Amino acid sequence: MSVEQASAVTPLLVLSGVTKRYGAFRALDGVDFDLRPGEVHVLFGENGAGKSTLINVITGNVAFGEGTYSVQGRPAAGLSPQTLRAAGIAAVFQEFSLLPDLTVEENLFLGREMRHGPFVDRTAMRRRSAKLFAELGFDIPVSTLVGSLSRPEQQMVEIAKALMFDAPILILDEPTASLTDTDADRLFAVVARLKARGVGIIYVSHRMREIRLLADRITVLRNGRRIATIAASGVTEAALVEMMAGRPSGELYPAIRHTPAAERLRIENLATPDGLVRTVSLSVHAGEIVGLAGLVGCGKSEIGRAVFGLLPIAAGSITVDGQVVAAPHPRAMLRRGVCYLPADRGTEGLALNRPVRENVTMAALDTSTLGGGGLLRLRAEKGVAARLLERLSVRPPSPEPPVLNLSGGNRQKVMLTRGLVRPTDVFLFDEPTVGIDVGAKAEVYALMRDLTEAGAAVLLVSSDLPEILHLSHRIYVMHQGVIVRELAGAERTEEAILSCFFGSALLQDATTAGEAVA
Amino acid sequence: MSATAERPGRETLRAALRSPILRVIAPIVIMLVGFAIAQPRVVSPGNLLNIAVQASYLTILAAAQILVLLTRGFDLSIGMTVSLVSVVAALAMTAGGHAGPEAVLFGIAAGLGTGAAVGAINGALVSLVGVNPFVVTLGMFNILLALSSIVSGGFPVQGLPAGFLSLFGGTFAGVPVPVAAAVLVVLVVHLILGRTVFGRSLYLIGSSPAAARVAGVRTRLHLWAVYVLCSGLGAFGALLLTARTQSGEPNLGGSLALQTIAAAVIGGTRLQGGEGSALSAVAGALFVTVLSNGMDLVRVDSYIQQVCVGAIILASLVLDRWTAARRS
Numbered sequence: 001m002s003v004e005q006a007s008a009v010t011p012l013l014v015l016s017g018v019t020k021r022y023g024a025f026r027a028l029d030g031v032d033f034d035l036r037p038g039e040v041h042v043l044f045g046e047n048g049a050g051k052s053t054l055i056n057v058i059t060g061n062v063a064f065g066e067g068t069y070s071v072q073g074r075p076a077a078g079l080s081p082q083t084l085r086a087a088g089i090a091a092v093f094q095e096f097s098l099l100p101d102l103t104v105e106e107n108l109f110l111g112r113e114m115r116h117g118p119f120v121d122r123t124a125m126r127r128r129s130a131k132l133f134a135e136l137g138f139d140i141p142v143s144t145l146v147g148s149l150s151r152p153e154q155q156m157v158e159i160a161k162a163l164m165f166d167a168p169i170l171i172l173d174e175p176t177a178s179l180t181d182t183d184a185d186r187l188f189a190v191v192a193r194l195k196a197r198g199v200g201i202i203y204v205s206h207r208m209r210e211i212r213l214l215a216d217r218i219t220v221l222r223n224g225r226r227i228a229t230i231a232a233s234g235v236t237e238a239a240l241v242e243m244m245a246g247r248p249s250g251e252l253y254p255a256i257r258h259t260p261a262a263e264r265l266r267i268e269n270l271a272t273p274d275g276l277v278r279t280v281s282l283s284v285h286a287g288e289i290v291g292l293a294g295l296v297g298c299g300k301s302e303i304g305r306a307v308f309g310l311l312p313i314a315a316g317s318i319t320v321d322g323q324v325v326a327a328p329h330p331r332a333m334l335r336r337g338v339c340y341l342p343a344d345r346g347t348e349g350l351a352l353n354r355p356v357r358e359n360v361t362m363a364a365l366d367t368s369t370l371g372g373g374g375l376l377r378l379r380a381e382k383g384v385a386a387r388l389l390e391r392l393s394v395r396p397p398s399p400e401p402p403v404l405n406l407s408g409g410n411r412q413k414v415m416l417t418r419g420l421v422r423p424t425d426v427f428l429f430d431e432p433t434v435g436i437d438v439g440a441k442a443e444v445y446a447l448m449r450d451l452t453e454a455g456a457a458v459l460l461v462s463s464d465l466p467e468i469l470h471l472s473h474r475i476y477v478m479h480q481g482v483i484v485r486e487l488a489g490a491e492r493t494e495e496a497i498l499s500c501f502f503g504s505a506l507l508q509d510a511t512t513a514g515e516a517v518a
Numbered sequence: 519m520s521a522t523a524e525r526p527g528r529e530t531l532r533a534a535l536r537s538p539i540l541r542v543i544a545p546i547v548i549m550l551v552g553f554a555i556a557q558p559r560v561v562s563p564g565n566l567l568n569i570a571v572q573a574s575y576l577t578i579l580a581a582a583q584i585l586v587l588l589t590r591g592f593d594l595s596i597g598m599t600v601s602l603v604s605v606v607a608a609l610a611m612t613a614g615g616h617a618g619p620e621a622v623l624f625g626i627a628a629g630l631g632t633g634a635a636v637g638a639i640n641g642a643l644v645s646l647v648g649v650n651p652f653v654v655t656l657g658m659f660n661i662l663l664a665l666s667s668i669v670s671g672g673f674p675v676q677g678l679p680a681g682f683l684s685l686f687g688g689t690f691a692g693v694p695v696p697v698a699a700a701v702l703v704v705l706v707v708h709l710i711l712g713r714t715v716f717g718r719s720l721y722l723i724g725s726s727p728a729a730a731r732v733a734g735v736r737t738r739l740h741l742w743a744v745y746v747l748c749s750g751l752g753a754f755g756a757l758l759l760t761a762r763t764q765s766g767e768p769n770l771g772g773s774l775a776l777q778t779i780a781a782a783v784i785g786g787t788r789l790q791g792g793e794g795s796a797l798s799a800v801a802g803a804l805f806v807t808v809l810s811n812g813m814d815l816v817r818v819d820s821y822i823q824q825v826c827v828g829a830i831i832l833a834s835l836v837l838d839r840w841t842a843a844r845r846s
Contacts, residue, residue, distance in 0.1 A: 310732065330732055330733070340732065347726060347729065348726075348732050349729055349732065350726065351725035351726045354721055354722065362733040362735065363733040363734055365719070366715070371715040375714055375715070376715060376718060
């Protein structure tokens with residue numbers, strides 16, 4: 001493909017005046033967009049601004065009403081996703097397309113195995129995938145089962161799969177949402193290398209760090225309209241956020257009063273059978289946010305799951321309001337006013353093909369207001385759903401369409417209504433802002449502030465360091481299944497947390513650090 | 519912009535066309551008209567009543583099947599449950615040699631009890647042990663097939679009490695009992711699904727088992743109970759069918775499993791769980807019944823009929839996959 005010669009003049013793809021209606025609602029409203037070879041073009045906007053719809057139009061997953069679309073000079077409107085993929089558009093979405101029970105190599109070639117006559121040519125595939133991994137700088141053995149890889153590693157495999165056949169156009173939809181900074185840096189190196197090869201990259205992200213690092217141009221979307229397409233050099237974060245939100249940016253992290261009162265949740269010497277949590281003791285009081293920080297795989301997210309009865313417990317005790325909970329399970333914990341909000345909202349948080357209303361109330365069907373005596377109170381349910389959608393400004397605020405139709409941030413808000421739908425005052429947040437934009441983040445933080453100041457006890461498990469630092473009153477840092485440090489007051493600094501990430505035995509021990517990252 | 523005025527109306531029409539129930543009713547009417555042109559007897563009052571009665575058995579069994587389908591499950595053993603219940607109930611009724619109301623009641627209790635027991639075992643294996651419903655109910659299919667033959671000796675059980683035949687096969691306020699029973703079952707299932715915590719849980723479990731669990735839904739209990747209810751309703755349908763054939767039939771259930779699943783899917787219930795309704799049982803059962811009744815009356819060869827019904831079942835499954843794929 002002679003992309004290099006044509007690069008100076010012809011854009012890889014051009015959309016102009018693209019409009020997509022869902023009923024009266026315009027998901028895209030006359031949007032212009034183009035992508036040049038060798039550039040990173042960032043799509044920036046709030047949830048529901050139209051980023052996903054635009055990407056789905058580009059990949060052929062959504063048909064649009066008005067406007068034109070061409071790929072490498074040829075009209076592309078109405079082409080199927082398969083045809084567009086063959087035309088050179090590769091996409092990596094937030095939801096992975098990998099099969100956990102197959103090896104990395106089998107996943108890379110899934111459905112397009114290389115052949116030697118009627119037989120699958122394993123040698124050729126091995127050679128090809130090893131070459132690709134070397135080019136991309138990945139050091140994952142291609143014979144590993146995908147299910148045994150960490151999420152960052154799976155992300156790498158997903159990208160490699162998209163790039164298998166030298167696509168000139170790559171779409172990355174929030175590729176760093178589940179990566180630590182170290183892994184993200186490896187991803188950025190890959191992106192830079194692809195750029196140098198002339199690949200045009202559409203990059204969806206909310207994170208300023210990577211936008212500043214990677215972007216050549218930025219297109220800001222709001223309410224389905226293109227607000228601006230600007231060169232990335234010289235644009236300030238404040239200006240971007242203002243364009244995205246349509247109003248001057250406020251402080252992202254709210255100030256939260258710290259008024260610790262009675263101890264609500266106490267964990268003593270907790271261990272899980274898989275060994276991810278070895279001996280953990282911590283406590284959370286009413287009126288405070290307690291942060292739980294650590295690298296991916298350090299065991300921090302397992303703690304919330306174990307407390308809520310989603311993981312078996314090998315040893316230790318969980319105490320809620322002074323009472324030991326012998327065998328925790330979700331229903332019993334909800335009744336004690338404890339609510340776990342899972343990180344993986346797609347599979348664990350929401351029933352995607354059910355109406356928004358049912359998702360709002362699903363954790364409160366045993367309460368007398370909504371489901372007393374085994375019968376549903378539909379009128380009360382409608383009222384509760386409408387009130388909570390309004391309270392968290394879910395858009396669109398309609399209770400009847402399936403959650404499937406909402407954007408990531410709005411899905412998250414629907415899930416968070418769970419904490420408000422029944423009396424709840426101990427919250428276990430597991431990565432509450434993964435993959436949602438700045439606007440929705442601010443709303444989630446404001447909700448956490450309101451809950452805490454109203455006397456709730458909040459345990460915040462997060463890989464987002466600024467989030468932990470700005471919101472938590474106390475911070476526990478975990479390393480390999482153990483809490484290595486508790487930080488309070490002025491000790492809560494980025495340096496202090498980072499130095500604990502690699503264990504108390506510390507940074508000079510490079511092997512430990514390597515393990516921790518993997 | 520100029521088109522905005524007419525857009526809402528067109529959208530409503532499109533939404534109506536997309537509604538699963540209408541998508542089924544239209545072809546049913548078209549089929550009736552088509553068959554009536556070839557053979558006017560198809561739309562005679564007598565035959566329409568006949569269609570209603572025939573469809574009511576399938577409606578009840580499809581409603582039972584739908585409950586399980588909603589949870590991403592299957593009940594492949596429902597046809598064999600019908601066979602075994604038929605035989606057991608008939609034997610229980612005729613065992614004492616006298617045909618009093620006690621014998622009838624005993625027979626009904628034995629039949630319903632057998633159904634519930636089958637469902638309890640299916641449910642326990644699926645819900646508590648965690649075995650795939652397909653495998654569980656396929657295994658149960660074979661067990662029940664053999665049991666029906668063993669219990670009956672392979673022959674129909676004759677001589678059912680007249681009281682039983684009029685109770686399950688007569689008319690109620692001028693309406694044939696099976697039709698009244700089907701209306702009642704659909705109403706009850708409709709209310710269970712729309713108005714009870716149990717019904718809501720079935721949708722949530724089918725839509726996302728993990729999310730239902732995290733939300734504190736009693737997934738194990740409800741999953742077990744739905745198999746009991748499914749087989750229990752199957753047993754009720756079996757009693758009605760037994761009254762129709764006037765004997766306990768070890769071969770009564772033959773191809774019912776596939777027919778119920780077909781009716782459910784044709785009516786708009788999704789095999790991937792979490793979407794469906796009691797009304798889809800009515801629509802789907804009517805579709806299948808009108809098709810086979812019409813083909814009977816225009817004298818289509820019975821093997822060709824089987825090919826047609828089979829093809830339509832497969833087509834409905836293909837359609838289910840297509841619409842599912844288009845949405846995701």
